[in-house]
Amino acid sequence: MSEAVDAFLAMLAAERGAAANTLAAYRRDLEAVEGALGNLVTVKQADLGGLGQQWSDLAPATVARKASALRQFYGFLVDEGWRSDDPSAALPRAGARRQLPKILSHAEVEALFSRAEKEAQGGTASAVRLLALIELLYGSGLRASELMSLPLSAVPRDAPFLTVTGKGGQARMVPVSGRAKTALAGWLALHPGGSKYLFPSRGKHLTRVRLFQLLKELAVRAGLTPEKVSPHVLRHAFATHLLEGGADLRVLQTLLGHADIATTQIYTHVDAARLVTLVNERHPLAEKRQRD
Template sequence: MKLADTRAIALFLDMLAGEQGAAANTLSAYGRDLSGASADLGGGLADASAGQLESLFAGWADLAPASVARKRSSLRRFFAFLVAEGIRPDNPAAGLAAVKPGRPLPKTLSHGDVDRLFQTLDRLLAERPGPAMIRMKALMELLYGSGLRASELVSLPRNAIRPPQPFAIVTGKGNKERMVPISAAALEAVRAQLAQVPPSGRWLFPSGKGHLGRVRLFQLVKGLAAEAGLDPARLSPHVLRHAFATHMLAGGADLRALQTLLGHADISTTERYTHVDSQRLVQTVTALHPLADG
């Protein structure tokens, strides 16, 4: 039995309200989680495979542990309901790993890794010129060049970036706006992307009736990693955001400025997303400490 996501989600919420007496806030949260997951999967949530859910789950790496835990619970209960109702025979969410407190930071990339990615991207763009590679170039330049969250990137309005203006106004978590600088290379890539998006279009990266999904972005990044000879398990949009942060900090960026660029409400979050190697710390102390010559 195949059921459209909107109908399946509505039936699930009706069950929670009628049989389990779920509170209005709970119903609203579950509804948002499931509708968002459905949108990311192009309306294919009810028929999703375990692999698709794992990719979806990985795309939430930038969210707070409590939010990820709630989304995981939403998915597991939703699919348990579908199984109980005979709508599908299996629960693909049963194996989703629990969120552990203090989740480790994602692996970062060396400058050499980043160079390989962009060299490969330029080669592919030359070999396969067309809309898909033009879009990929813009996505990658904005991910690494501006440190955008995956959700912020895929949902950029068509006019969010207006070359030659070297910045964009991005709406991040909590509907908070911030100004994000756009590099010259990213501006050039966005110009090319804009040329293939109708002026009346709503999104910079359209897909179907909406915009590109986070899961699809996750898959595209991993595909590029494989083309570049890098381990796809090491690559994700969030890893590129993390690389942006660590490379900016290593280059001398101020932590407070980086906090603003990343859109973090709390400086401690920025400190978790960035790390400086011990050698650079030793060099800094040696160069700047007033007793270093003593």
């Protein structure tokens, strides 16, 4: 890899707090282009324009990701004086559409929780643990990786917040609902001990794969289609239902740990009906019409 690529990746890590997986993906993309075109610092704009043909068999989302990595890289080169021009205008634009998140209805969430609560009444450790897991996924909007790696020390004694380490090592405070606190208390009473993790398993912590399996199995027992239920779907439901209830988008961004509010804005699609009603009822012209 060229010195400039290493410097760019170091900047992403230091200034933007990019996660290890993000850095690895950017490195792969830039390394592949550098292998095909040579030193990216001196590459010509026409050579970048030829990448569209090379990427013609790739999915639009993949093309968009690769092009984004290069655009950011060349923006960095110009800012740092490595190049006087930015050749990234020649890069292909895939026009990839971001997929809307899968969500669960209120009734489906209720069915899932009703089943989990009924099973937890039996007092078995696995059922009590599962209830605590879904309460934190839906009640606090945690990512699966964040939930699995939660240390015991993150559980609050008095304050109704969890300290969560998210992408890029960024810490944030996440509120814990009364329901979730009750479920956590039930699980802590049965916690096996001997581990620093809240959800231990085989010397470390429960894996994301096992969490997926547990949720799919619960969905089946709750009479739901298992393909519709996953840790990320519950996180999406948390965001969607908060927005429906009137939550501010900036607050939601903070709760979800999104670095860019554009990521959070994808949830606004589910709230179109409420927004239309809001405009019809609260806009000054609507009020004037009602008075007339």
